[in-house]
Amino acid sequence: MAQDMTLLWGSGSPPCWRVMIALEEKNLQGYNSKLLSFDKMEHKSQQVLDINPRGQVPSFKHGDLIINESYAACFYLESRFKSQGTKLIPDGAEEQALMFQRTFEGLTLYEKMAAVIFYTYYVPEGERLEAALKRNEEALVAELKLWEGYLEKLGSGSYLAGKSVSMTDVVVFPTVATLFRFGLSAERYPKLGAYYALMKERPSVKASWPPHWLENPKGQDTLKDM
Template structure:
């Protein structure tokens, strides 16, 4: 039981989900969990700001230790609970390198998703351009092709779990991206994933806009 841990999170946030999956995989159930609403702006409320001055979710504490960056929280949890639950990181040096490489590349993917899918949320109306939207959509498609290519040449396994939540974010056209779809299908039935599935996505696992890529 992880009574000394607190996680403030929002449904539909890949970084929040990433930490929740890591906690499940490490057998760290029973933490203080509080779901907040992005729509109501609760991520800018004082509970969050007390832990995360950026006013972002997740906001995570283990005792007096704060770790709001989701990948950082995953790496920390693996190091502190090495012999508990499932191992999140590989042993072999080539696989360690690949994990780090893909983890940081995952941030590029996340950034491209944000730029394309949430363009209207982040760009004020008078600054929007169709040319930018088109370029961002192409950038995202190219990025997804890179990941599809990676999966052509490497086995998918639990070792990739740290990256997983981001690929999960899609509801891609399976014919266009068969390797990503296969990866999605491999991981989606893990108990850690099923137990933490965002309520926002109970009916649909992702973004239908991506079906056309």
């Protein structure tokens, strides 16, 4: 079933990881998987451009169908294989509304995280502004406090949109994991820390854990003081 699927991806990329978790949760192992090197600019290779003219990963293909946006690919997999594997979209109207709300709020969390983590990567040293970095850090802290509050309201042992794993966890967990990879304190954000520990034990997450994180578990300390 998955043999006619192809995923081109990069290690540690939250958008790529979303699709990989979705494939695992829907029991779609055995797809054609190719790990690309960002350092070697392989995501700009002709192989990627043939599928994704933006030269980005993930690049996902199912038969003749191409879906390159990670959220779109995850929702497609749930829709196409609805009766298979984990049910990622709940039936109840209220549960579904919360799931959609938190799922798309995950994009804001990702953007605010990226504004801090990737600032020094993409902004040349001579163009960096301390005020801009501080503003980005403050925005991320405010966002993290929102998610702490969401989890506190749901209660101990909850996932991001309720007591069961949902699409929200598939698409937002890679961002949460990246936050902790870059030094976010579980003591300062205990609800997110507990959620991170809970999801780390999920088979779909273990099966798709970024290879270079396995090789070097230490990570970085960019967010340790936030």
